[in-house]
Amino acid sequence: KEPKFEPKAGVPIDFTKIEINKLPTVIIMGRPNVGKSALFNRLIRRREALVYNTPTDHVTRDIREGVAKLGDLRFRVLDSAGLEAEASSGSVLSRTAGMTRNVLGRSQLVLFLIDGREGLQDMDLDVGRWLRKNAPGIKTLVVINKAEKLDAFSGSLAASVGEAYSLGFGDPVALSAETGFGMSELHEALKPLLEDYMLQVLTDDNIEENSSKEDEQLNDEDAKLPLQLAIVGRPNVGKSTLLNAILQEDRVLVGPEAGLTRDSIRVKFEYEGRTVYLVDTAGWLERTNQEKGPAKLSIVQSRKNLMRAHVVALVLDAEEIGKARRSLKHAEVVIARQAVEEGRGLVVIVNKMDLLRGRENKKTYESVINAVPEEIQTVIPQVTGIPVVFVSALEGKGRIAAMRQIVDTYEKWCSRLSTARLNRWLRKVVSRHSWKDQAAQPKIKYFTQVKARPPTFVAFVSGKNRLSDTDIRFLTKSLKEDFDLGGIPVRILQRCLL
């Protein structure tokens, strides 16, 4: 019989401490012109919105995603406005329904916007019906927007609220995305829902889901999704040259396609039957050959792009490494660490190896080959086995190896291990570990993977003893070795059984 896990009651949730990719996702939906974008903009304020295309069938639309800040709450917010831009009259969602269902599947909560000034329209009812059919398990909160002038005394507010109730999604919230009126009500309505979600996220639901499915099957499914690749590095290390080398002859370059905003230019290509999106072009294409200020800028740019990349390829310049005593410049260390901290797969590509050819360079050549992996290990001790590939983009040498490492890293990043397998492994590994204090050895009742991309595991511990940082490091290291997850930012979390 599987143990029952319950969240620790009364533990306040500090949303500011939760990693972005674990935050709940809220999607703003509604017919055109109700103010979805306005609300989205207010929620993310001046923070960066990520614009990405979600191609399905024949349409490519933009969805904006950002991190919302609302009082003490943080959540990911999706603006579905771009999805309807091309929809013809009639059903708003007709052409893009599949894609909307897709993004809906990634969301935990829907903010269903209606326009308080215009009152309920047929199209709102359409959206409501569509949501009931396609998002039955997703909590929907009706938001009456443009309520800044609705008068509680003249009854216009009451009328809107009445209409909103008639949609059948429970208590609505009235606010104004434009003036900010009512945002505290929205906060109040969202807080218990989002806290609930965070408490649930790593507990029994996930476990049941995971143990009931066979991991190998899932592996394939996940790894078939398009790979989002960011090629990052300082100006002039050869990123453009490398990309061109990778895109040679047989690869189809579909793009670059301009997105909604200037920095969402993306390149899409097919590599061995797999769709790859290059998510980081604007950041460096525009700024090539500028060394000073812009090099700094590109770190900031990179951080934003890292969040949408699955795999980050960090390009280094072999000639510079040969001359310097350290392989990685400060900016490069920052980017590499960020990639790992954001849970991205990292591949290091040392370019311009052709410049170190010849007898006179033999020593330098060898020292570069040895120094780079060592130094990567030193600056990112938490992830062992980060792949390092040595290439000459100019001559097209090593491009296949580089792509292979990237794809390989992606596949590992997507991998899922079944709970049964993990627990068999756990029994063995526990006996291998030299526990600091045998008597106070924590009891791991259960070990499971709660998510992939990147692989994240939870150890459920009972009794009063907890896993120390050393214990967790040991488990992480063993897990990587035993399941061939080197170079992947694997996470193990600890949960206490009540």
Ligand code: GDP
């Ligand atoms: P979307 O199509 O749902 O994304 O709607 P937009 O965000 O583009 O907003 C449509 C129109 O409504 C724009 O002209 C906005 O300025 C306006 N609007 C949005 N929110 C409010 C609001 O709270 N009050 C008022 N009066 N107008 C708003």
Ligand code: GDP
């Ligand atoms: P980016 O700014 O990182 O995109 O760098 P580029 O691709 O524009 O390359 C900068 C310079 O380095 C150009 O003059 C390239 O020809 C040169 N370069 C790029 N890759 C190599 C390489 O593998 N070997 C050599 N010798 N030069 C290279």
